[in-house]
Amino acid sequence: MLECYFCHVRAEATKRLTSEQGRFFVDCGANPLTNLYADLQRLRKNLPTPPVSLGRQVFGGLSCLSAPPSKRLCVGAGFTAHRPLYRKWRNVQLLERTSYILSQAMGRQATQPTEEAVRRALTKEGWVNNTPSVQDVVRGWVAPRDPPTCSRSLIRSISEQSWRGLAVRDFGGEKGKGVVATCPMDKGDVVCDYHGTLISQAEGRRREDSIYRFYFQELCIDASSRCDCHPEVDTYGRFLNHSRKRPNLKPKRFDLTFPDGPRPVLVFFAMQNIKVGEELLWDYGMTRTSFGGEGKDLAWLDM
Numbered sequence: 001m002l003e004c005y006f007c008h009v010r011a012e013a014t015k016r017l018t019s020e021q022g023r024f025f026v027d028c029g030a031n032p033l034t035n036l037y038a039d040l041q042r043l044r045k046n047l048p049t050p051p052v053s054l055g056r057q058v059f060g061g062l063s064c065l066s067a068p069p070s071k072r073l074c075v076g077a078g079f080t081a082h083r084p085l086y087r088k089w090r091n092v093q094l095l096e097r098t099s100y101i102l103s104q105a106m107g108r109q110a111t112q113p114t115e116e117a118v119r120r121a122l123t124k125e126g127w128v129n130n131t132p133s134v135q136d137v138v139r140g141w142v143a144p145r146d147p148p149t150c151s152r153s154l155i156r157s158i159s160e161q162s163w164r165g166l167a168v169r170d171f172g173g174e175k176g177k178g179v180v181a182t183c184p185m186d187k188g189d190v191v192c193d194y195h196g197t198l199i200s201q202a203e204g205r206r207r208e209d210s211i212y213r214f215y216f217q218e219l220c221i222d223a224s225s226r227c228d229c230h231p232e233v234d235t236y237g238r239f240l241n242h243s244r245k246r247p248n249l250k251p252k253r254f255d256l257t258f259p260d261g262p263r264p265v266l267v268f269f270a271m272q273n274i275k276v277g278e279e280l281l282w283d284y285g286m287t288r289t290s291f292g293g294e295g296k297d298l299a300w301l302d303m
């Protein structure tokens, strides 16, 4: 399906642009997509037939929803008998469904889902046949590798900025906006990423001063303005305020493999259990005496 998107939808839509201006996933009007998952679902529904070729790629583009390959497609793909291919298709669909339900039922930390969570996710889909059993889904869980470079749910949350349990609140005064928890979080939960444009540390320093820049190692994430990938979204990371004495989040770098290639990301983890309504804070790593006392009049830096 992605092949179909790149060959037909994107190629057509971006034909008239002189520059892609950082757009990666676009709609038919070449506007950047903010919710790739919803759009892929739409594309999937509108595909007249699932793309079929040989081998495990047979069902390239197969999804939990796609229709079985027709006899004509099977013959076209070099299979003389329709039945064995159909059985294979069902097996692949079952695997796809198992992994989809797992991704829906897993906790924020990609922990093993409970039977109850799996049952809920299955009920929501309402599949009538070729449905994985609750036990098979639970057994299909594999402990995530550390670092979770391939974690589908993490990659999806970052790509779609679909973080749950967060809200931006305006505290007023010099503090301005901040982020609060709207659902309880457990120690170790992934909360959100610091989202922005990835640039070099040197480039970050060349740009005009901004409070929305996160420097780490040789890199910098610039969140001074809304990012090209989510132009309509106020991402959460940039609104997280600082606390030196009572931080409840800790940032950590991961190198994740996105569909367009690997790239480093900064992800915030809960350092402790967090209650609903609590403000989410991390230690910017600065005090009033840092940088030769540059912030000596900023009392909040030491709090």
Ligand SMILES: C[S@@+](CC[C@H](N)C(=O)[O-])C[C@H]1O[C@@H](n2cnc3c(N)ncnc32)[C@H](O)[C@@H]1O
Pocket: 174, 175, 176, 177, 178, 211, 212, 238, 239, 240, 241, 242, 243, 300
């Ligand atoms: C990355 S922004 C955080 C979001 C910001 N509060 C806003 O409204 O956009 C960093 C800036 O927020 C403010 N800030 C962060 N933590 C604070 C705190 N604990 N008390 C007061 N102001 C804070 C400072 O002005 C700082 O330069």
